[in-house]
Amino acid sequence: MSATRVFVARLAGCSVFDPAGDRVGKVRDVLVVYRKNDPPHVVGLIVEIPGKRRVFMPIGRVTSIGSGQIITTGLINVRRFEQRGGEVRVIAEMLGRKVTFNDGSGDATIEDVGIELGDQGEWDISQLFVRRPKSGASPFAKGATVFVQWNEVREKSKGGQAQSAEQLIATYSDLKPADLASTLLDLPRERMFEVAGELSDDRLADVLEEMPEHDQVGILTRLGDARAAEVLDHMQPDDAADLIAQLPEERGEQLLDLMEPEEAEDVRFLLTYASDTAGGLMTTEPIIVSADSTVAEGLALIRRHDLAPALGAAICVTLPPYEPPTGRFLGMVHFQRMLRYPPHERLGTLLDQGLEPVTADTSAAELSRILASYDLVSVPVVDENHRLVGVVTIDDVLDYLLPDDWRSHDGNDDVQRRAAARNKLNTGSIPLPGARGRGAEQATPSGRRRTSGTS
Incomplete structure (x- = not known):
């Protein structure tokens, strides 16, 4: 049954179907134009189709609105939506x-x-x-x-x-960070800065991790130093390092000084590595336990709501201390294997004996081959003394291999994207991007970069 009056906030996220019942997307906003004497007129919907692309659907192609869904004629122009003068997004x-x-x-x-x-x-x-x-x-x-x-x-x-x-933030409160980031990027630039500034520190940190680097820098530049440092504290260390590396050196040092000492130490450590190596791609916050820890204890750590899924796929087992750089790395225990054993089983008896750690100077190309060859979602990284210093997850490798502006692609250039990935996988031609290593103008023979403010 089609409604004759609908409130727009309730439409956000509603599924859009064609006459055959196939889902074609979901509503993100309603577009209106103002008139001189009459109420604003609805001209169409902004619909998100697969690929996180926003497209415009004229209201005339909507045949029914009701019961949390929208039925259309099935005709959708997949050209990316661009707002025209005089048009206003309701939400x-x-x-x-x-x-x-x-x-x-x-x-x-x-x-x-x-x-x-x-x-x-x-x-x-x-x-x-x-x-x-x-x-x-x-x-x-x-x-x-x-x-x-x-x-x-x-x-x-x-x-x-x-x-x-x-009100906009409240309307989008249930969106996942990647979807909220995509929504913000689709807003007029000044509006994006305004909404980003109103997000809580942890929510903004999650959203920034899903944005292209130039947009990250733009938002962080609008924040005061104290607020920016708080947001960086909530980000994953590798993402925070990538972002700080994009900033002018003086601002980056100011923010590092304002961050929590432990968080800043992790970021400074990561900044010493080139961005196309395991050291540059790893996170320093994996789950680390002793060999005497039990399956029950390991599963409890994995259940933490703030843990990234890729980091929850396996647990690292080391000798003390249990903060990177740890004592000697003993091995990893995969989540699925823990599920096959009783809660009291010691994790030291369940180590994956076939998984070899990599060193911090291992190339991104080699990491991608290891992940693909052994169907892994993470790889441990050790130093010359076989101490665990971090873990590289598959999402970070993919983020590196994809083009820098992959989040803004509209899905019509798959050939170019595959070509770009192949170029990065060519070990003889992987460049040392200027993204990481503030103040780093050249690479050392080991592949690391000289950086100021670090040792």
């Missing part, structure tokens, strides 16, 4: 804006927008769900909410100008 730009009641009763903030199907088969904005300012002194008090018609209020700013990022 990205209208939610959170300020309005004033025409009766003089005060101001309010738009929390949701209702669109309605008219007699002529066109969708227009009909109602607004708004919240008045809180009246009580209690920090838990909230202003009253009310439904109003579009013509009962007027905007306090120019049409389409965003006022607050809070």
Whole structure:
């Protein structure tokens, strides 16, 4: 059954189907245009199709809206969406804006927008769900909410100008970091900076890890030093090192000095390696336990909600100490193998005897061959004394092999991407990218880079 009035925030994430029942994408926003005397007119939907690409779907191709799904005629132009002048995104730009009641009763903030199907088969904005300012002194008090018609209020700013990022963040609170990063990248640049600045430190850290480097730098540049350091503290050390390496040397040193000492030490350590080596790609925060630890203890560590899936696929077993660089590396125990043994079994008896660690100067090309040949998702990295210094995960290797702007590709250039990956896999032609090693102008014979501020 098709609804005649729908609130836009509830459409976010709804599946879009063709007449045959095949899912073609999901709704990310609703696009409207302002009119002089009438309420804004809905011109279409912004739909995310496979490949995380946003495309425009004219509202005329929507045949039904209801029950959390949208049915279309099945015709979709897969050209990447580009916003035109005069067009306004409801979720990205209208939610959170300020309005004033025409009766003089005060101001309010738009929390949701209702669109309605008219007699002529066109969708227009009909109602607004708004919240008045809180009246009580209690920090838990909230202003009253009310439904109003579009013509009962007027905007306090120019049409389409965003006022607050809070409502947008709330609307996208359930998105995974990669999806939220893609959503932010699709916003107008100033709006992206505004929304990023309103995210919590840990949420912003997760999102930055999923963004291209130039966008990471752009967002971090807009943050004050104290806030930027807090965000870097929440990032994986290897991702933080990659980001700091893109910054001017002076700013990078300032941020390192403001970071938590332990986090900064890990980042400084990673900055000493070239980015096309195991040392440059590894993370220094794998799960590390003693040989006497049990299967039950290992599984408890894997269950941590903040642990990346690739790091949870295996546990490293070493002699003390258990922080990189550890005592002598003994081996790894894979998650699946732990599931086959009783909880009291010692992890030292379950080591994968066939898995050899790599050294920090192992090339990215060799790492990719090891991961592919042995169906692994992570490889341990040891120093000359066979002490564990980190782990390289498959996502970091893929991130290196793919083109620098792979997140913004629209899926029409697979040949070029495969060619770029092949070039990087050619051990005779892998360049030493300038991405990592701040102040590093040349590589040492060992493949590492000379960096300032490190030893």
